[in-house]
Amino acid sequence: MIEPILRLDGVSKQFGGLAALTDVSFSLNEGEVVGLIGPNGAGKTTLVNVVTGNLRRSSGRILFKSEDVGLQKPYQAARRGLARTFQIVQPFPAMTVLENVTAGALFGAGAGSLGDARDMAMQSLEFVGLDALADRPAANLALAARKRLELAKSLAMNPKVLMLDEVNAGLNSSEIDGALALIRKIAERGVTVLIIEHLMKVVLSLSKRLLVLHHGQLIADGPSAEIVADERVIEAYLGAKFAARLKELNHG
Amino acid sequence: MAIYLQILSNGLMLGALYACLAVGFSLVWGVLNVINMLHGSFIILGGYLTFFAWHLYGIHPVAMLPVVAALMFALGFALQKLVINRVVSAPVLTTLTLTFGLDMILYNAMTYWFTATPRRITLDLGAVQLGSIVLPVDRLVGTGLALAMTLLLYAVMRGSSIGRAIVAVRMDRSAAELMGIRTDRIYAITFGIGALMAGVAGVVFATVFPITTNVTGIWLGKAFVVCVVGGLGSVPGALVGGLVLGLVESFAGHWFGPQQAITAGFVLMLVLLLTRPTGLVGVRGYE
Amino acid sequence: MKSGFPLYAALVAGLLVLATTPLYADNYVVRTAAIVAMYGALATSWNFIGGFTGYPSFSTAAFFGLGAYVGAICQRHGIPMGLAWAIATVVVAAFAALLGGIILRLRGHYFAIGSIAVVELCRLVVSSWSTLTGGGDGLNLPLMSWPPEELMRFFLFVMLAILLASLIATILVDRSRLGFGLRCIHQNEDAAAMVGINTTVYKIAAYTLSAMFCATAGAAYASWTGYIDPTDSFQIVMTVKVVVMALLGGAGTILGPALGAAAFVLLEELFWANFLDWNRAILGVVIVLLIFFLPGGLLSLRALRRLRAAKIGGRE
Numbered sequence: 001m002i003e004p005i006l007r008l009d010g011v012s013k014q015f016g017g018l019a020a021l022t023d024v025s026f027s028l029n030e031g032e033v034v035g036l037i038g039p040n041g042a043g044k045t046t047l048v049n050v051v052t053g054n055l056r057r058s059s060g061r062i063l064f065k066s067e068d069v070g071l072q073k074p075y076q077a078a079r080r081g082l083a084r085t086f087q088i089v090q091p092f093p094a095m096t097v098l099e100n101v102t103a104g105a106l107f108g109a110g111a112g113s114l115g116d117a118r119d120m121a122m123q124s125l126e127f128v129g130l131d132a133l134a135d136r137p138a139a140n141l142a143l144a145a146r147k148r149l150e151l152a153k154s155l156a157m158n159p160k161v162l163m164l165d166e167v168n169a170g171l172n173s174s175e176i177d178g179a180l181a182l183i184r185k186i187a188e189r190g191v192t193v194l195i196i197e198h199l200m201k202v203v204l205s206l207s208k209r210l211l212v213l214h215h216g217q218l219i220a221d222g223p224s225a226e227i228v229a230d231e232r233v234i235e236a237y238l239g240a241k242f243a244a245r246l247k248e249l250n251h252g
Numbered sequence: 253m254a255i256y257l258q259i260l261s262n263g264l265m266l267g268a269l270y271a272c273l274a275v276g277f278s279l280v281w282g283v284l285n286v287i288n289m290l291h292g293s294f295i296i297l298g299g300y301l302t303f304f305a306w307h308l309y310g311i312h313p314v315a316m317l318p319v320v321a322a323l324m325f326a327l328g329f330a331l332q333k334l335v336i337n338r339v340v341s342a343p344v345l346t347t348l349t350l351t352f353g354l355d356m357i358l359y360n361a362m363t364y365w366f367t368a369t370p371r372r373i374t375l376d377l378g379a380v381q382l383g384s385i386v387l388p389v390d391r392l393v394g395t396g397l398a399l400a401m402t403l404l405l406y407a408v409m410r411g412s413s414i415g416r417a418i419v420a421v422r423m424d425r426s427a428a429e430l431m432g433i434r435t436d437r438i439y440a441i442t443f444g445i446g447a448l449m450a451g452v453a454g455v456v457f458a459t460v461f462p463i464t465t466n467v468t469g470i471w472l473g474k475a476f477v478v479c480v481v482g483g484l485g486s487v488p489g490a491l492v493g494g495l496v497l498g499l500v501e502s503f504a505g506h507w508f509g510p511q512q513a514i515t516a517g518f519v520l521m522l523v524l525l526l527t528r529p530t531g532l533v534g535v536r537g538y539e
Numbered sequence: 540m541k542s543g544f545p546l547y548a549a550l551v552a553g554l555l556v557l558a559t560t561p562l563y564a565d566n567y568v569v570r571t572a573a574i575v576a577m578y579g580a581l582a583t584s585w586n587f588i589g590g591f592t593g594y595p596s597f598s599t600a601a602f603f604g605l606g607a608y609v610g611a612i613c614q615r616h617g618i619p620m621g622l623a624w625a626i627a628t629v630v631v632a633a634f635a636a637l638l639g640g641i642i643l644r645l646r647g648h649y650f651a652i653g654s655i656a657v658v659e660l661c662r663l664v665v666s667s668w669s670t671l672t673g674g675g676d677g678l679n680l681p682l683m684s685w686p687p688e689e690l691m692r693f694f695l696f697v698m699l700a701i702l703l704a705s706l707i708a709t710i711l712v713d714r715s716r717l718g719f720g721l722r723c724i725h726q727n728e729d730a731a732a733m734v735g736i737n738t739t740v741y742k743i744a745a746y747t748l749s750a751m752f753c754a755t756a757g758a759a760y761a762s763w764t765g766y767i768d769p770t771d772s773f774q775i776v777m778t779v780k781v782v783v784m785a786l787l788g789g790a791g792t793i794l795g796p797a798l799g800a801a802a803f804v805l806l807e808e809l810f811w812a813n814f815l816d817w818n819r820a821i822l823g824v825v826i827v828l829l830i831f832f833l834p835g836g837l838l839s840l841r842a843l844r845r846l847r848a849a850k851i852g853g854r855e
Contacts, residue, residue, distance in 0.1 A: 052733070078735035090733065092726035103723050106716060108735035114719070157734060287648060339830060344648050345595045346830055349786060352779050353826025360820035469775060473659060476652055515663040518656050525653050526641060 005030045011060035020046045021216045033193045035203030038213035052077040081160035085150040093139035108157025124156040144175045161192045254384035265395040267498025272398035274478035275490035276449030282485015283422045289351040292472030293358045298454020299463035303371045320451045328447025333440040370462035394456040406487040477521040576698035582784040582796035583705040588749040590791035593725030598654040599781045601661045602753035604772035610758025627758035635750030639743040662773035677768030694763045705752040789836030
């Protein structure tokens with residue numbers, strides 16, 4: 001059997017007395033594109049933060065290529081190939097677009113020299129279609145371009161697993177289409193992608209497998225088509241009352 | 253046992269003075285996010301005004317209190333409005349350097365006009381004896397005044413509309429602006445209050461400690477420690493910080509010698525800075 | 540990437556002007572040149588943590604004073620002067636690395652006061668540890684029985700050498716992975732960690748670099764003056780002065796801090812000579828004007844822009 005690239009085993013996270021994640025277990029196989037959905041406040045971003053070391057898990061194991069990385073720091077996660085984007089983009093504002101991405105290649109992918117890093121960064125910018133803006137200060141970019149910059153930076157880090165936290169938030173529908181096409185292209189390169197979304201529509205068009213988080217618990221894990229028909233998932237999203245009514249409608 | 257009661261009461265008296273000394277500094281830091289390096293010189297300026305009014309015109313320090321308060325408020329208000337406000341949202345390096353530059357000017361002017369000779373008002377009010385504890389009356393009066401003014405400030409912050417507006421700006425500047433609060437004006441008022449409280453501390457200090465420009469740095473250092481110990485931007489924080497520092501200095505002075513008293517204060521500050529940066533009575537979210 | 544030629548030309552020219560003062564000027568000018576070089580080294584050192592990394596450090600005087608004391612104590616125990624300076628440098632660098640591991644967890648205002656408190660604490664500890672440091676009475680160093688001109692010239696070259704070393708270190712860091720990483724931390728520390736920068740180690744490296752040359756300068760200064768005491772060695776005013784120098788020239792640039800130090804020292808000498816009673820106030824006015832009218836420092840002036848460092852990625 002092939003070892004999964006990332007495996008969570010009974011991971012919990014508490015803030016004081018508040019449980020943000022409770023006993024979450026799942027694994028991602030290499031090259032898979034998986035959607036992580038759940039209503040607002042379900043713990044999706046906490047989950048990503050725990051995996052990348054921005055937060056320390058309270059208990060459980062996080063295995064990257066069979067190695068326990070539960071105690072890693074964010075920079076170690078980045079060097080291992082666990083890259084992420086943030087809901088709120090985090091550029092180096094006074095640096096140029098190229099410099100931003102060069103930082104990813106130099107430190108994340110461990111490029112041998114600054115020159116190499118810059119070449120890698122340029123490729124990454126071409127890949128996301130930002131090469132024309134390479135010399136612009138990052139602070140001057142519009143939101144859609146800034147999200148692309150985040151992607152280019154993550155890609156330049158040569159990631160094994162890429163976690164995209166709400167990359168589409170705040171974009172209009174044509175910008176979303178562009179972003180989805182880009183994510184598909186990334187997946188074709190063999191990168192394992194975990195897409196965090198609360199818009200079900202977006203996830204369904206990309207991933208064959210879905211994870212559903214609700215109140216910090218993983219309530220479903222399986223093929224997308226089955227998940228969207230799962231009662232508990234519908235309940236989590238719409239509330240029990242509406243779920244019941246929806247069921248009536250379907251049967252009637 | 254008696255000795256410890258004496259140290260305890262000394263520490264509490266000192267602590268009340270420290271609270272009064274630091275509360276304005278803390279407010280300015282918490283609300284404007286500005287470290288006001290002028291604060292030590294403000295205290296000494298208040299002290300000089302009191303001393304010379306007494307020395308030249310025979311005006312009693314207590315009678316000078318409202319005068320010094322008004323003058324210092326005006327000075328602080330104008331400085332903030334005309335000078336500091338221009339860079340109030342700049343990084344700490346800029347604002348700290350600016351207030352340091354202003355302090356050099358004020359310091360130089362005071363040294364030039366008043367010379368560095370230590371001045372002190374001796375009221376000679378004797379002492380009262382409570383059991384085995386001896387309390388000098390001038391110190392007791394000073395402590396009372398310092399506490400009264402600090403509590404008055406607390407009442408103003410809690411009870412008046414300006415006090416509420418200051419608290420609102422401290423909590424969330426942009427939300428306060430949306431509610432129609434003019435932050436520029438609040439900043440100037442807060443800085444004025446900061447200078448006022450420094451002036452009040454100066455009036456009290458003039459009857460208790462020697463007044464000289466040589467000690468501005470020492471008082472500024474105390475203000476730092478009190479803020480870090482108690483937490484920024486609140487009157488209760490300054491009170492707790494002041495009292496803790498007063499007690500720590502008193503007891504450390506007794507056990508390890510007077511030189512170590514100051515060191516103990518700084519060690520306390522560094523330890524708290526690293527373990528509990530929001531202070532003992534911390535308000536969240538100041539970096 | 541931009542040509543670094545104007546930068547190097549200015550660097551060499553500046554060092555030459557300072558180094559040749561003994562040929563054509565009196566002892567007072569030579570002394571001033573040595574002071575310029577010393578403050579230049581201090582401001583250039585501060586630039587590693589304050590300019591590149593953006594951490595508002597006010598610990599310069601602590602490193603300078605500790606360097607002076609370690610050097611003095613070594614010399615009093617018969618260790619030759621040069622070796623004493625080297626020991627001071629290494630000891631203080633180690634101290635800064637340890638201290639950095641603790642206080643660099645603080646950010647913004649809290650880091651600023653933590654670093655100021657370090658200066659006060661060092662002064663207090665040195666004053667009270669009398670058996671080793673002589674306490675408040677200070678320490679005398681072995682006298683150097685050289686003619687005054689020769690002595691002056693010697694220390695001018697020593698200070699110039701320290702300045703040059705700090706500048707070379709700056710240029711190397713600026714072009715390296717370390718410099719790039721520090722600039723990333725300056726911009727957004729969380730994002731820097733997310734691209735794989737070990738921010739803790741990088742910050743400690745910057746803090747240690749900012750301490751090393753200060754320690755050498757402090758030890759050399761102690762040998763030069765022959766006497767040190769806690770009040771003079773650990774001055775908050777000196778700490779802030781060095782920061783102002785770096786801001787005056789241009790924080791985060793290569794030559795800016797040294798240039799700012801030269802401008803500041805010359806102004807200070809001018810004010811001392813002409814306005815004895817008001818020199819401190821005039822410096823205060825200079826600081827206020829600087830903050831308002833020249834926030835980017837001298838190197839942001841049009842005529843001097845060409846001396847700015849070429850930055851990674853070719854942006855001016």
